[in-house]
Amino acid sequence: MQFFDRLLLENRAWADDMKASDPEVFQRLHQGQSPAALWIGCCDSRVPAEQICNAKPGELFIHRNIANLVHEDDANVSSVLEYAINALEVDHIIVCGHRGCGGIQAAVSGGDALQALPYVDRHLGQVKRLVAEHHVALEQFSQLSQKVDHVVELNVIAQVERLAEMRLVTDSWQARRAPSLHGWVYDLASGHLDEVCRREVEGSGSESAEPDWQRAAAG
Template identity: 40%
Template sequence: MQIDKNHVEKREKSYDDILVANKAWAKSMTDKDKDYFKRLALGQSPDYLWIGCSDSRVPAAGVSQTDPGELFVHRNIANQIITNDSNLMSVIKYAVDYLKVKHIVVCGHYGCGGVIAAMEKNNDEYLGDWLSSIKDAYKKYKAEIEAIDNEKGRINRMCEINVERQIEKLASTSIVQHAWDKGQELQLHGWIFEIETGLINPLTDILSNPNQ
């Protein structure tokens, strides 16, 4: 495979730019508040756990306009709740049981590549398995999806369905159920982000145990 030298040089420059930008940002923060990072280093007590997509265009802090310390964050492809994923479940466990977050947000986005791959029955190693639950959802809702007369609309509706299903799965996890059983304040929110406008569209909320 031939390597594009200009592309490599551009990437290396971008790497340097990130480090330069980091120094400038750190200086700007301490110029405004000399003790900013000292306080930040003392610990965290966020009210929100953000479970989002790994897509590089949907940064949690940028989308929500929150500061360091306000969001506890987990991201994966297509913002899924998969209970046999120990990475995800340990994040939820820590956020709910130790940080005592009051809100868990599952934030998807329109045009999600993971959702599109599931709709196209992607069977790549790892990725195909990871998307299996979205493939199942697509089969279940196929009649509704195919009734939409344009491809973009079909994809975006499937992205919404995916978020709604993840909230349902999150609500049924033992971690969330135990928190509600103890009377812990915990609300679940399903949001979807529209990259074309930069706006969040709230889809669904579960404010208390639906089984009670």
């Protein structure tokens, strides 16, 4: 059986199982969505957002790109943010990176790693700048994998900081004191998620919404 034929069959089996446990599930989903969170994750096939969080259909609004980046000039990510914040009014935005990320490794390795992938190379520009900014700290790690995993965390923190400066987010903080921003890292070896940072607005009724910055110790 061809791979794509198997996927179609698996879809039917999945739909039947869903209806067996909850006969009205697809009727409810057809009526609309009200996800609690926007997930900005990596495209890596080993990091399926709903499965690693054990989330149900309709609970996560998802955007994925290589190395889970936020580009202000990227119409794709900006439109996703706009819809999630202004139309769906999500309460949380999660930026999730993962250890062993191939995009991060390419940026850390440098050299000829990205010559054959010019679009990927351009996309990873901000990661390469991040590596350059932290090159002294990265020298303490003797193994490439350790450097990569450290940059994975730095990159997640950088994306949360970038989100916190975007007008879409700051306007929403002023209007409804949401969404809170969360930086997570997924460990492929254990299947566990760890929080590395969080940013949320505290208080209510003030003229300026100042974000409270929390950096968690990596697990």
